[in-house]
Amino acid sequence: MSENDSDIVKDFLIESYENLDRLDRELVGLEKDPEDRDALSSVFRTIHTIKGTCGFLGFGKLEAVAHVGENLLTRLRDRQLTLTPEITTALLTMVDVIRQMLTQIEKDGQEGERDDSVLIATLTRLQQVPAAPAPEAPVLAPVPVLPQTDIVKAAPAIVPVPDAERDPESIPSAPNIGDILKERAGVTEAAIELATEKQREGDPRRLGEILVEQGSARPADVVDALRIQQSNRASAAPAADSTIRVDVGLLDKVMNLVGELVLARNQVLQFANRMKDTSFLAASQRLNLITTELQAGVMKTRMQPIGNIWSQFPRTVRDVALGCGKEVKIEMEGKETELDKTIIEAIKDPLTHLVRNSVDHGIELPNARVKAGKDRIGRLILRAFHEGGQVIIEISDDGAGLNVERIRQKAQERNLITAEQAGRMSEREIFNLIFLPGFSTAEKVTNVSGRGVGMDVVKTNVEKIGGTVDIQSALGRGTTVRVKIPLTLAIIPALIVTCSGDRYAIPQVSLLELVRLGAEDVSKGIELVHGAPIYRLRGRLLPLVYLNRELKLTGDGRPAKDSAVNIVVLQADERQFGLVVDQINDTEEIVVKPLRKQLKTVKIFAGSSIMGDGRVALILDVLGLAQYAGVVTETRAHAIADKVTASAGAASDKRTFLLFAGPGDSRMAIPLSTLARLEEFPVAQVEMSGSQWVTQYRGKILPLIRLNVVLEERRNRLRALQVPPTLDSPPIQVLVLNHEGHSYGLVVDRILDIVEDVADVRSEANRASVLYSVVIGNRVTELLDIPAILRGAVTTKALPNAVSQSVEAAN
């Protein structure tokens, strides 16, 4: 095959693949709405083109298949047949066969040895018009090739024949000329019928011409109608003319070059800052601007709408649903959301898997749905949108949802978690168990309903590109899988910090804010709770992580007493923490280079990059760092799997508690997660509302619940409530808690500590408002039952005395 020919074949393949993808979509669409003439014509055109081209290129077998398919489509288009699921399936099979042949051709330029007679026979059988007087035996190529005559004889000079009208590819698409004439010029149905009848009998002329000849329409009307049709078609046509195909390899090369240019730009900018030459400065600024724009432009060329991969899902859903006897409707939101090409490719398989899973396992059989009071037809919703520099893709179904208990049970059976772990895990953690490798195979073998087949692969693939997967589910109402992925992998904005003389890059995505504590504020600002440093950021406790200590670099990790401290406030998963670094340099666009296999085990780094001075800097993986430093305590699925094999009692099971002194100097604790803020109010700010202590806090009235009062015996309680605060007492320590949308302040005697502990030695509580006693930090500590305490404060409202009014006022 000559060079020229192979080029033609290549073009043909690329175009055909694209068209076939569209065919899948359109056929599935047609099944739902068989009256969609646009779609039908488009399907017809595609098959016609393929048939024509492969005839020209000498692919006989391909031509034969396309030919029978085209015949069948002709019947459909001419409304001699209506689309049945059987026909759709046959046509989809044909699409698959054509695709296989194209793949074969792509591989070795030959169609290969294959026998498609069954498919051809099926397609031929299906074109028999039911109840038609005599099924025509020889099926002719049915394309009504439009004659090359002038369009309307009676009005020769007015309109140039629109090119598309002559093109056999553009079989009149809806609205067809007859409809337009009927609507616009009042041409009767009967007249059009008559004219189409003539056409069918072999009249080679066009509808308009026949109508004019019949006297049913005026030439001017026909011309107008054609114009309308033309403009409709133009607006429906894809914007093919304004785009060109570019080889991906070339794009990648350009992208790499732009990456290098960004590096060179950074170098020049650094250099420029040291120069006094203003014209050089101006030039480097200009270089800076252009590089940024060029980079944005190149990145954009690599961006593709996520709809490109979603477009296959209707077909996937149809096939899976048909296979398991379900009815599923697929909805898509945010198809136009763009992602980098490499990412699009990387998430294609995981998404397909999730979609299949939703249909296969999530959505129930129609009868079960009806029984559950749902619509027979299940809904599968795909959503994509931008959020904080990331793209979120959600796959939701309104199916049966995940059964927490069953997953818990299964995971225990499979020895993925211990019974004790199972008891302590949150619902969300349980859901995430289905991403464990062992879990999936178990599901496959036992075939118990619920998800999990290959979910670990989904998670691994998404994490490979720096994304995360999360699952939410409500039993009986459905499941949502949330995939979070970075916009692009190549060039990211990052904050450069210095630690022990080396520079590290922190992706801007995780960055919340920067805090600098002057030397004199350090001792006051950074507090130590049981050795763990924290910083109060606007009343919230921010755990601090010293980068040099985590990286086991020189020094003991604590800054010298007299130096300022730089805190980089970061977000990892849902948790915030402060990273203490020696120096905060600058933000810079960095080119991400992945780490080699030798360093893959170091989870704390996401990659490396070359800085302006040519040195290499490591990019911190904020989530990995948080896990390493123990900030993110929520056990991640992988951690659990690792832990089971590792020694028992691993540290990652710890929870964080706030310890404080209760009445009588008893040690009490609440989980840190229930705490919103810690506050200290001078007694003068405490006001009495009836007998309830309240204070004004952030523009609201905060009811203050005194722990010593709550824990008093009931008969003493009312008396204790009445006591107003004495003005000369020290400021009160308040734990601000949020409960069911309201804020409450819990007044405690003294805040002791924040500790991390497993807290698994527990005993029953011996008084109300206490959940149980646990051993935290080797001492018996009472864990408060927050909801009960708050409920207690609220139920007093019902008491028919002065107390009730006070609480009411407080609320």
Place this chain on the structure above:
Amino acid sequence: MAQTSQFCTFYLDKLLFGVELKGVQEVIRSLEMTKVPLAPQVVSGLINLRGQIVTAVDLRRRLELEPSPPGMLAMNVVVRSEDGSVSLLVDEIGDVVEVEESTFEPPPETLRGSVRSMILGVHKLNDRLMHVLDIEKACQMSDALEAAAATR
């Protein structure tokens, strides 16, 4: 005519080593290196090789030899491995030698441990022995990584 092959030789703690010349990308002087905290000890750091980031492996540690004396500037032998380029840090560069198959002998049975897997054998040169290093094995380091993970 006997089969010959070319080796790029270098010295580590006065021992002569050789890697097959066709696996060597280039030999360069010591470059500025960025250390990687928490990485296995055999990884010395990352170097910028004309815009390409290359991992530098401390070959002395890898082969369980004495650590290099402080202040010594190591040379980089950049080799092509399955996982891209890797720089092997060596004491000194030797000549390119051409040896015949016949001078090759497998390592003695008494050579044990992880080192054995990296040393294919020795070529008996006129004045000394040249240890033949398996590039892939030396760069793979899965055993070294596991060891590092276990001690953590």
